[in-house]
Amino acid sequence: MKYFYDLHLHSCLSPCGDMDMTPNNIVNMAKILGLDVIALTDHNTSLNCKAAMEAGKEIGLLVIPGMELTTSEDIHAVCLFPTLEKAISWSEYVDERRIKIKNKAEIYGRQVIMNNSDEEIGEIEALLLPSSNISIMEAYSKVKEFGGICYPAHIDRDSYSILSVLGEIDEYCGFRTAELADKSKESELKELHPVLNNMKIVTSSDAHYLENMKEAENFLELDELSAEALIKYLDS
Ligand SMILES: [Zn+2]
Ligand SMILES: [Zn+2]
Secondary structure, eight states, X not given: OEEEEEEEEOOTTSTTSOTTOOHHHHHHHHHHTTOSEEEEOOBTOOXXXXXXXXXXHXXXXXXXXXXXXXXXXXXXXXXXOSSHHHHHHHHHHHHTTBOOOBOOHHHHOOOEEEOTTSOEEEEOOBOSOSOBSOOHHHHHHHHHHTTOEEEESOTTSSSSSHHHHHSSOOGGGOOSEEEESOGGGHHHHHHHOGGXXXXXXXXXXXXXXXXXXXXXXXXXXXXXXXXXXXXXXXXX
């Protein structure tokens, strides 16, 4: 079956995520847009995934717990997990391995943790944007140890992407999937970087605002709609 997805979304927990990106607003907007499955991928944390998964369950939308990791090279990579427990373990692991400077909410934005009723239940003090000490070379295998999958985010962008930083996707990184921000660049990039021909390509919105979430357009063919099935597919 075809399932429409958006596997890169930020909530109000990302400093750059709009305060309207609450768990319920995100899942309801996803439903309106016709999506079957979304992933919540805040910068270097998975602490709003529980609320988003619960809010999604209420309306019959699959929410995959995830994170957008900042590697030691300042490369962004999407991490997805089959269960909340695995995502939280990974989130704790990353939390111990990232640069901690106090967030200036008036400059970068607040970092709010919510429950499944969109009530504030906490705020992360240390700015979530700076890099971790996990390198792009080890990201895939490290996330795999935690039961998830990791792939480079928005590889066609000029900043925080594997191609803008390294110029190449080294096959030793082990990535099986790559994310494009702009699907129309797929064939051009595949010509420049043949390694992409052996990888799954996904396109997601990377929305930080409700109005930047996109209509259902990109789909995956899966036997069943589950986090396990989706991750297995992207990792094959
Ligand atoms: Zn990014
Ligand atoms: Zn992002």
